[in-house]
Amino acid sequence: MLKTEGIVLRETKYQETSKILSIYTKKMGKISVMAKGANRPKSTLIANTQPFSYNEYQFSQGKSFYYINQADIIDSFYDIRENMDRVIYGFYLLELIEKSMPDEEPNEKIFLLLEKTLRLLSQIEDNYLKLIVAFELKYISFLGYKPYLEECVMCGNKESSGYKFSNNQGGIICNYCYPKDFSAKLISKEVYTSMVKFMYARLEDLDHIEVSEDTLCRVHDIIENYILYNIDRKEFNSLNMFKLNKLNIDE
Ligand SMILES: [Zn+2]
Known part of the structure; x- marks a missing residue:
């Protein structure tokens, strides 16, 4: 018998009455779980799956x-489902973990980061993207790909007139090193300083960080690309939904 806390990342219907779940657990990492009968309207497992x-x-x-012998709910994060922005960003967090974590490799820091971020997401009323960006920077760092932002990652130069972010070097590169990575993306000073702030700020303290919407979106773009590069993926489906949603609103 294996006892652990876990958060459901994804559910897939299986046959008529069952579900296959992807659950991120504290002690075992990401696991696949067969929840027999959980798709029945009167199943006692509905809220747990x-x-x-x-x-x-x-x-x-x-x-x-794995099979569920017992499940006791700690939090359903019901408030995430109450609001469209929360739902989309919430599903993005789940998808990010689901697609980038290998099976059965426990990482308690990432479990606690996910749990805390979902809790905050269910409570905040705006500034969702700040929370997401801070999560992304911490998450990629906990995965072992912490972006190197102190100085040029290739030559150590601290006094460049500008910097680019290089996915394959995992950090910023100076103007002398630009020719060594043509795929690197130019970043403004605001983008760079915001990245540093979001990397080290506590998730509860993000309101204090002053950042324009433009800069925030740019930081998110850079980090999302960097994550995709490292996990060898092209895109996240849940974020496409977000982009479409924004497009519809803007029109
Ligand atoms: Zn350099």
Whole structure:
């Protein structure tokens, strides 16, 4: 019997009445779970098997799946579902973990980061992107790809007239090093200083960081690309939904 806290990242219907879940657990990392009967309208497992649901689980191990023996809800993060922005950003966080974490590799720091970020997301009324950007920077750092921002990652130059962000070098490069990576993207001083601030700020203190919407979106673009580069993916589906949504509103 395996007892651990876990957060449901994804549910997939299986046959008529069951679900296959991807759950990010504190002790075992990301695991695949067969929730038999969880798709029945009267199943006692409904609340424990929806995305965002945070539970204390007891699993048993089968051949290709884990099975739920017991689930006690800690938080359903119901307030995330109340608001369209929260839902979209929330699903993005789940997708990010689901697509980038390898199976059964525990990382308690990432579990706690996810739990805390979902909790804050369910409470805040605006500035969602600030929370997402701070999450992304901490997440990629905990994964082992902390962006190097102190000086040029290639030559150590601290007095460049400008900087670019290089995905393959994992940090900023100076104007002398631009020719060594043509795919690097130019970043303004505001983008650079905001990145540093969001990397080190506590998630509870993001309101104090002054940043324009433009700069924030740019930081998000840079970091999203950097994450995709490192996990070898092209895009996140849930973010496309967000971009479409924005487009519709803007029109
Ligand atoms: Zn350099």
